[in-house]
Amino acid sequence: MKTFEMRDLSVEELEARIAEESENLMNMRIKLKGRTLDNPLNYRAARRELARMKTVLTEKQKEAESARD
Numbered sequence: 717m718k719t720f721e722m723r724d725l726s727v728e729e730l731e732a733r734i735a736e737e738s739e740n741l742m743n744m745r746i747k748l749k750g751r752t753l754d755n756p757l758n759y760r761a762a763r764r765e766l767a768r769m770k771t772v773l774t775e776k777q778k779e780a781e782s783a784r785d
Contacts, residue, residue: 717765722772727780730773737766 722730741762747753 719768719772722769723776725772727773727776730769730776734766734769734773737762737769741766 717733722733725733741759744753744759744762748756748759753759
């Protein structure tokens with residue numbers, strides 16, 4: 717998912733995607749340690765996508781806080 721697509725999602729949708737991606741990352745980590753992961757670069761990409769989602773979520777939360785003030 718591209719960053720501009722993430723920015724179009726609501727806070728609730730982003731939180732749901734983050735939870736889903738975190739679970740996916742945990743499963744990939746287990747497979748990576750057991751050497752059954754097909755492509756280790758997918759693990760790296762998943763980590764980066766999760767970080768992007770968390771960044772966008774933080775931006776949205778700060779934006780909402782500044783709008784309240």
